Amino acid sequence: MSAAPPTRKPRADSQRNRERLIAAAKAGFTDKGADVSLEEVARRAEVGIGTLYRHFPTREALIEAVYRREVQNLGEAADRLAAEAAPAEALRRWMVLFIDYIATKKVIAATLESLVGGGSDLYAASSVQITGAVTRLVEAAAGAGQIRPDTQPDDVLRALVGFAYGHAQPGWRESALRLVEILMAGLTPQGR
Amino acid sequence: MSAAPPTRKPRADSQRNRERLIAAAKAGFTDKGADVSLEEVARRAEVGIGTLYRHFPTREALIEAVYRREVQNLGEAADRLAAEAAPAEALRRWMVLFIDYIATKKVIAATLESLVGGGSDLYAASSVQITGAVTRLVEAAAGAGQIRPDTQPDDVLRALVGFAYGHAQPGWRESALRLVEILMAGLTPQGR
DNA sequence: TTTATATACGGAGGCTCCCTCCGTTTATCA
DNA sequence: TGATAAACGGAGGGAGCCTCCGTATATAAA
Numbered sequence: 001m002s003a004a005p006p007t008r009k010p011r012a013d014s015q016r017n018r019e020r021l022i023a024a025a026k027a028g029f030t031d032k033g034a035d036v037s038l039e040e041v042a043r044r045a046e047v048g049i050g051t052l053y054r055h056f057p058t059r060e061a062l063i064e065a066v067y068r069r070e071v072q073n074l075g076e077a078a079d080r081l082a083a084e085a086a087p088a089e090a091l092r093r094w095m096v097l098f099i100d101y102i103a104t105k106k107v108i109a110a111t112l113e114s115l116v117g118g119g120s121d122l123y124a125a126s127s128v129q130i131t132g133a134v135t136r137l138v139e140a141a142a143g144a145g146q147i148r149p150d151t152q153p154d155d156v157l158r159a160l161v162g163f164a165y166g167h168a169q170p171g172w173r174e175s176a177l178r179l180v181e182i183l184m185a186g187l188t189p190q191g192r
Numbered sequence: 193m194s195a196a197p198p199t200r201k202p203r204a205d206s207q208r209n210r211e212r213l214i215a216a217a218k219a220g221f222t223d224k225g226a227d228v229s230l231e232e233v234a235r236r237a238e239v240g241i242g243t244l245y246r247h248f249p250t251r252e253a254l255i256e257a258v259y260r261r262e263v264q265n266l267g268e269a270a271d272r273l274a275a276e277a278a279p280a281e282a283l284r285r286w287m288v289l290f291i292d293y294i295a296t297k298k299v300i301a302a303t304l305e306s307l308v309g310g311g312s313d314l315y316a317a318s319s320v321q322i323t324g325a326v327t328r329l330v331e332a333a334a335g336a337g338q339i340r341p342d343t344q345p346d347d348v349l350r351a352l353v354g355f356a357y358g359h360a361q362p363g364w365r366e367s368a369l370r371l372v373e374i375l376m377a378g379l380t381p382q383g384r
Numbered sequence: 385t386t387t388a389t390a391t392a393c394g395g396a397g398g399c400t401c402c403c404t405c406c407g408t409t410t411a412t413c414a
Numbered sequence: 415t416g417a418t419a420a421a422c423g424g425a426g427g428g429a430g431c432c433t434c435c436g437t438a439t440a441t442a443a444a
Contacts, residue, residue, distance in 0.1 A: 011391060011440055037430060048394030053432065155367050155374070162354020162371075175347050179354075182347070186378025203411055206421060229401060240423030245403065 018055050020045040026066050034063065064126060071126040074101060078133035088146035091137040092184050095160055099176045102164045131157065147187040159183055210247050212237040218258050226255065256318065263318040266293060270325035280338035283329040284376050287352060291368045294356045323349065339379040351375055 024045035028036035056062040081090040216237035220228035248254040273282040
């Protein structure tokens with residue numbers, strides 16, 4: 001019953017403003033942390049606050065837009081690692097990568113909580129990417145008998161997200177990396 | 193050169209208001225999360241906002257006051273466990289206790305980040321309690337050869353704090369408990 | 385080109401929160 | 415029963431969140 005809506009070409013200014021907003025948000029997040037005032041982002045983008053809200057109804061939507069690509073990279077890295085190393089080693093390396101990712105793009109941490117469970121739908125895309133990556137790696141390693149067969153991918157992700165907590169503190173990265181090793185040791189079957 | 197200041201007995205209303213504020217804050221934290229508006233806390237306590245700020249100059253100071261006792265309990269539990277179980281087992285049980293503690297008094301989670309490193313001085317007392325507890329347990333277990341000798345207490349704490357991240361999500365507790373087991377497995381010397 | 389209109393813009397305005405400052409009140413002590 | 419140090423309370427300035435709607439403009443049709 002629904003006639004194909006004769007869609008009009010999206011307005012050029014709209015797209016331009018969207019880009020400006022994402023760029024401004026990225027900059028803002030980077031040097032002011034994940035709770036920059038949205039009004040400031042709008043100011044930086046030289047755009048009205050109303051425009052910001054039209055494009056990104058919530059702060060999360062904006063963060064999501066900024067970090068979609070980074071998350072995608074992480075997902076692709078999982079496949080690359082799976083291809084070039086033994087399953088357990090691939091998992092290990094990916095976890096290390098994850099940690100280093102946080103260490104660099106600290107702001108991504110703001111979105112982490114939603115990766116495990118409850119987040120808003122807006123993160124769904126990112127969440128699926130990461131969850132999928134972990135699941136593939138864990139299942140491969142478990143299937144190959146290189147880690148405990150009952151390992152829950154969600155648990156692993158939760159641990160990783162947890163390790164990311166408190167990044168920005170001195171010595172965080174080293175500690176997180178040690179924890180990854182301990183986690184791997186805990187996952188090996190003979191650990192029993 | 194400083195004569196003993198002839199201290200006057202503290203005013204009764206002051207103490208009473210302090211109590212009311214702590215009670216109101218506890219209630220507020222419990223059913224509205226760690227970012228209740230301080231104005232609402234003051235309202236609940238039936239006290240002016242100025243009074244709240246005089247007693248607790250920062251939001252952290254208030255949280256600290258609310259949870260000081262809980263933290264102390266956790267510290268004492270460490271000693272009790274150390275007395276009644278083998279070192280590694282004591283560590284394990286304490287970690288479980290820690291998780292369950294978070295599960296119940298969720299708000300304590302708000303103070304967790306500061307346990308590891310950077311927090312404001314106001315948390316110092318709590319931080320020392322917990323850090324001390326972990327350190328005692330880890331060192332005992334390591335000394336007894338029941339966990340890797342190079343285990344860093346800070347890493348263990350960081351992992352625990354990390355596991356606590358995302359509490360309030362369905363299945364969190366079970367996941368956290370599984371992670372504690374994995375962590376213990378990762379810490380056992382023969383894990384090598 | 386000109387016109388019509390769907391889209392998008394911008395920011396004023398209402399609300400809430402943070403925190404400070406200071407005039408008023410009150411509990412303690414002499 | 416004062417005198418006064420201590421505490422109270424809330425107005426008020428600043429800032430952020432988000433909505434609403436009058437204005438402007440890019441697109442498509444004439």
